[in-house]
Amino acid sequence: MRKIISVVVPCYNESEALPKFMEELEKVVAGMNYVDFQVVLVNDGSKDNTLEVMKELAAGNSMVKYVSFSRNFGKEAAMYAGLAHADGDYVAIMDADLQDPPEFLEQMYEAVTKEGYDCAAARRVTRKGEPPIRSFFARMFYKLMGKMSKTEVVDGARDFRLMSRKVVDALLECKEYNRFSKGMFGWVGFKTKWIEYENVERVAGQTKWNFWSLFKYSIEGIVAFSTTPLVFASFIGLLFCMIAFIAVIFIVVRKFAFGDPVAGWASMTCIITFIGGLQLFFMGVFGQYLAKTYLEVKNRPIYIVAETDMEGKEGVRYGGRC
Ligand code: UDP
Ligand code: MG
Numbered sequence: 001m002r003k004i005i006s007v008v009v010p011c012y013n014e015s016e017a018l019p020k021f022m023e024e025l026e027k028v029v030a031g032m033n034y035v036d037f038q039v040v041l042v043n044d045g046s047k048d049n050t051l052e053v054m055k056e057l058a059a060g061n062s063m064v065k066y067v068s069f070s071r072n073f074g075k076e077a078a079m080y081a082g083l084a085h086a087d088g089d090y091v092a093i094m095d096a097d098l099q100d101p102p103e104f105l106e107q108m109y110e111a112v113t114k115e116g117y118d119c120a121a122a123r124r125v126t127r128k129g130e131p132p133i134r135s136f137f138a139r140m141f142y143k144l145m146g147k148m149s150k151t152e153v154v155d156g157a158r159d160f161r162l163m164s165r166k167v168v169d170a171l172l173e174c175k176e177y178n179r180f181s182k183g184m185f186g187w188v189g190f191k192t193k194w195i196e197y198e199n200v201e202r203v204a205g206q207t208k209w210n211f212w213s214l215f216k217y218s219i220e221g222i223v224a225f226s227t228t229p230l231v232f233a234s235f236i237g238l239l240f241c242m243i244a245f246i247a248v249i250f251i252v253v254r255k256f257a258f259g260d261p262v263a264g265w266a267s268m269t270c271i272i273t274f275i276g277g278l279q280l281f282f283m284g285v286f287g288q289y290l291a292k293t294y295l296e297v298k299n300r301p302i303y304i305v306a307e308t309d310m311e312g313k314e315g316v317r318y319g320g321r322c
Pocket of ligand 2: 095097099202207
C-alpha cells in the first residue's frame, strides 16, 4: 500500500503566493514518486480572490482539495480544520508564502519513516529580514515561556512540520477554542526531529502579523500553557502583607519611643497608588484567565466551513465541537 502525505496549507489573502507555492510543491511531489500526496488548501475567509485561485488549482490537479471558511477564524483554526480534513498517513503543515521550503518534505518524510521519529519539524535559527525589535520581543517571549511553563515551546520553531497519524489524532483530540499550536505540539509529546534552517522571506503578499497581534498571541500562549502569573499574584500579595505587618510594628514602636508628628503623607500617597496599581494589574491577569475560560465554556465550534470539495467530511464542518 502506498502511503499518503497530506499537506495542509492555511491561506489568508494568498492569491499571489499560492500559485507560486503550488509550483514549488509540485516539483517536490514529482521528486518523491514513492509516496502519494494530497494537498488540503484552507481558505481562512480571505478578502481577495484566494478561493477562486484554489478552485482553479483543484480543477487542474486531482490531488488538490480545498476547504473554505465562512469568515476569517485565524491561522490556528485553519490548521485545525486542515488536520481534521486530511486523510493522509502523514500530515504536513505549511505556510502558503514559501517561508517553509517544500524541499524539506523529503528529509522530514525520511525522519518519520526510517529514523523512528513521530514528527519532524522546522526551526529557524536566524530571524534575518525581520524587524530587530520584533526579534527581540520574540526572544524574550520564548525565554519567559520556558521559565513559566512545563510545556516546551521551542524558540524559532515554526508550524511547518510533518507528523505521523498518531500525532495528528492527538492534536485533533485537543479541542480547545483558544489554540496555541506552538505549545500544543510540545504538549502532545512524541519524538520530534528538529531540522534547522535560515529564515526565508515571504515570496509575495504581506505578513498578517503586526506588533499588537503578536503581543496578543504571546499572551494567549502564556495563559494557555501556564498558571504561573496566578501563583505570582498570590506571592506578591503575601509579600505585601508581610511588609505591611512589619511597617505597622515599626510605626507603633516609633510612636511610643519618639512621639511621632504627622509627616510623610506624600510617601503614603505613593505607596497607596502603587498598591492600587498592583491590584488592578493582577485583576487584569485574573481577568485574562476568566475570559479564556468563558470562551471555552461557550463551546463554540473552532471554525465553520462554508464550502469544500472534500466529500464525506461533513462531520468536521463545525470543528468537531458541536
Ligand atoms: N494565515 C491564516 N489566517 C490568518 C493569518 C494567516 O490562515 O488569519 C496564514 C497565511 O496565509 C500564511 C500563514 O498563515 O499561509 C502564515 O502567515 P504569515 O506569513 O502572515 O505569518 P509569518 O510567516 O509572518 O509568521
Ligand atoms: Mg509568512
